[in-house]
Structure formats: structure tokens, C-alpha cells
Amino acid sequence: MYVGIDHGTSGYRVAVLEDGEGPEVVAEVGRREVAKRGFLGSLPGDVVRALRDAECVCCNYGMGDALTAFTPIDEAEDMGGAGYGLAATGGAGVELGSGKVYVRDLHSLASENGVPVYLAPGIHRDTPSLDPCFRVFSHVGSGEKFGTARMALEVTGSDDVVVCDASSNVVSLVVKEGRVVGGIDACLGAPGVLHGPLDLEAIREVDSGEKSANEAFSTGGIVKVAGCVDPDPERAVSSFLKRCGREERRVLAKLIAWEVCGLADVFDLDVLALGGSLARDEAFLDELEDALGNRFNVLEVLPDEPAAKGLAMIARDISEGARSVLGVPVARAL
Incomplete structure (x- = not known):
């Protein structure tokens, strides 16, 4: 049994992969609950047992x-200024304090039960597989995006894919020859429902002290103009889909099309894999297909929670002795 855990914007998802079956999400828990009760303490007993019995776990942190x-x-x-692979605390997104509890619980799982637990690296300037043009940016995406990319390769059957995760924020990746070579992080390109890049107005608000940069990012999505989005990241997308109409969907679809088509043109790709909450909304998908036109020969919608499921697949890859996954090395092969 292999387990993948996605530490995402709105909470934690746990996926289990057993031999002969596809990965399945077995638990979802909010960040506030984990901050109060601990990660393992917030999970059902059968999921905790699955973690203790796992052959390998792959997860991300920050x-x-x-x-x-x-x-x-x-x-x-002890890696990074903040430990567990973080160069520093703070950055893009609301902090609730659950992450430290989560990663310490997983460390205890590894040390007390002998379970191999691997942290997925982020995708950033020092990622070895990155195309030089993306080293202009400090960060491209957090580690769960490797899980989304792994699932995208499985679903599309292609090693050359643009992968887009569209939800409260939007992150897109470029995969060439099975290697993650770049992408556009949430604070750089197309806005999502809640988060987005800092425009001139936001920069002025930060400079004047009206907002922190993090606050500006956390309100930089379509929330700025739609006026129908809950500011809580755990409720933002569902609120948007319930309360906003065709025009708001069209605006967001065009912005996402701008991002993924640009990446596809530069890197000569014609397969798009779409994940995230927005990918499950038929009305949004209709608008996105209109905005994309005929740019992609293949558009595949990924299954629910592709990051957690893909991380479970990476756990299996590592357990089977892989020395690299998606162009990134495995530090201690099993």
C-alpha cells in the first residue's frame, strides 16, 4: 500500500494506492482542524492504520x-531556515499554523513505525530539471504539483503536457519528455478565484502600508472584480461557482487560456491536462474550451484530487526503486 498526502491551500487530502487498483482519496481534513487536533488526530482510525502499514508515503509541505x-x-x-525543506516561513497564502503540526506528526510516523516518508521538493530556481528561462523566478510551484504532473502523465498517456491546476489559485506546469521543466506560479500568471498576481494598484497598496504583500496576493484573484467570492480559501471556489455567472467564468477562462496557450506555444505542446476545483464545473469548462479554440489536440480533465493521488503513485515509484521522478532525483532510493 502506498500513500500520498497533499498539503494544499484549503486543507489536506490523503490518497491510498493498492496493487491492482487506482489511487483513491480516503480522507480530507481542514487546516484549522489539524492546527487544533494534530494531523493524525484529525484522521479516521482506518486511515491512520493505513499510514502505519504503508510501504511508502510521499507528501509535500509548504x-x-x-x-x-x-x-x-x-x-x-534540518534543511532550510525553517526546517523540513522550507527556506523560510511566510510567503504566499494565509498561514494557520497547521503545517508544522502535520510535518511533525509524519516525522513521528516515520521514526516510530519505520514507514518511509518522503517530502516532495518544491519547484523553484534550484530544481535541477528546470529550463533556464524559469530560473528568473524564485518559485514555480509547491511540491504537490509533482503529484498533479504524475497523474497527468498517467491520464494523458503523454510525456509532453501542459498541466494546469485551476482553483482558488492557478498554477501551470510544463512537462517535456517526462520531466518538469518549468511553469507559472500562482503569484506570477493567471489569477484564480481568490489568489492572483500583484498589479500596480496592489503594489501601491503594499507600498502605502494598506495591505501586506501576502494580503494583496490573497485577494488578487477574480474576487477583485466579481464581488461574489468568499474570502475563506476553503469556501472560495464553491462560493464562486454558486453565486457567479457566465461572464465571471468567461473572464477567468480567458485568463487561464492566456497562460496555458503561451506555455504550449513556447514549448511546442499540444496536450493539456486540467485539474482543480474549476475543472469539475461544466459551465466553466465550456467557457475554457471556447477560449482555447483549437490550440490543443488533447484536453483531459484530471480526476478529483490529482495531487494526492499522484503523490501516492510517486510513493509507489520510490518504493519500486526509482532514482528520479519527473526529472527530479530521489535522495535515498529504496
Whole structure:
């Protein structure tokens, strides 16, 4: 049994992969609950048992920007200024304090039960597989995006894909010859429902002290103009889909099309894999297909929670002795 855990914007998802079956999400828990009760304490008993019995676990934590390989959690403990593969705390997104509790629980799982637990690195300037043009940016995406990319390769059957995760924020990746070579992080390109890049107005608000940069990012999505989005990241997308209409969907679809088509043109790709909450909304998909036109020969919608499921697949890859996954090394092969 192999387990993948996605530490995402709105909470934690746990996926289990058993031999002969596809990965399945077995638990979802919010960040506030984990901050209060601990990660393992917030999970059903059967899921905790699955974690203790797992052959390998692959998970992500924060931006993972002090890691350049899939790294055993015990080795990652002292990596980065903030530990466990974080160069620093803070950054893009609301902090609730659950992450430290989560990663310490997983460290205990590894040390007390002998379970191999690997942290997925973030995708950042020092990622070895990155195309030089993306090293202009400090960060491209957090580690769970490797899980989304792994699932995209499985679903599309292609090693050359643009992968887009569209939800409260939007992150797109470029995969060439099975290697993650670049992408556009949430604070750089197309806005999502809640988060988005800082425009001139936001920069002025930050400079004047009206907002922090993080607050500006966390309100930089279509929320700025739609006026129908809950500011809580755990409720933002569902609120948007319930309360906003065709025009708001069209605006967001065009902005996402701008991002993914640009990446596809530069890197000569014609397969798009779409994940995230917006991918499950038929009205949004209709608008996106209109905006994309005939740019992609293949558009595949990924299954629910592709990051957690893909991380479970990476756990299996590592358990089977892989020395690299998606162009990134495994620090201590099993």
C-alpha cells in the first residue's frame, strides 16, 4: 500500500494506492482542524492504520524550497531556515499554523513505525530539471504539483503536457519528455478565484502600508472584480461557482487560456491536462474550451484530487526503486 498526502491551500487530502487498483482519496481534513487536533488526530482510525502499514508515503509541505530531491523526512528535518525543506516561513497564502503540526506528526510516523516518508521538493530556481528561462523566478510551484504532473502523465498517456491546476489559485506546469521543466506560479500568471498576481494598484497598496504583500496576493484573484467570492480559501471556489455567472467564468477562462496557450506555444505542446476545483464545473469548462479554440489536440480533465493521488503513485515509484521522478532525483532510493 502506498500513500500520498497533499498539503494544499484549503486543507489536506490523503490518497491510498493498492496493487491492482487506482489511487483513491480516503480522507480530507481542514487546516484549522489539524492546527487544533494534530494531523493524525484529525484522521479516521482506518486511515491512520493505513499510514502505519504503508510501504511508502510521499507528501509535500509548504513551498519545499530548500529541497531539490524527493527527500526522506528525517533527512529534511534540518534543511532550510525553517526546517523540513522550507527556506523560510511566510510567503504566499494565509498561514494557520497547521503545517508544522502535520510535518511533525509524519516525522513521528516515520521514526516510530519505520514507514518511509518522503517530502516532495518544491519547484523553484534550484530544481535541477528546470529550463533556464524559469530560473528568473524564485518559485514555480509547491511540491504537490509533482503529484498533479504524475497523474497527468498517467491520464494523458503523454510525456509532453501542459498541466494546469485551476482553483482558488492557478498554477501551470510544463512537462517535456517526462520531466518538469518549468511553469507559472500562482503569484506570477493567471489569477484564480481568490489568489492572483500583484498589479500596480496592489503594489501601491503594499507600498502605502494598506495591505501586506501576502494580503494583496490573497485577494488578487477574480474576487477583485466579481464581488461574489468568499474570502475563506476553503469556501472560495464553491462560493464562486454558486453565486457567479457566465461572464465571471468567461473572464477567468480567458485568463487561464492566456497562460496555458503561451506555455504550449513556447514549448511546442499540444496536450493539456486540467485539474482543480474549476475543472469539475461544466459551465466553466465550456467557457475554457471556447477560449482555447483549437490550440490543443488533447484536453483531459484530471480526476478529483490529482495531487494526492499522484503523490501516492510517486510513493509507489520510490518504493519500486526509482532514482528520479519527473526529472527530479530521489535522495535515498529504496
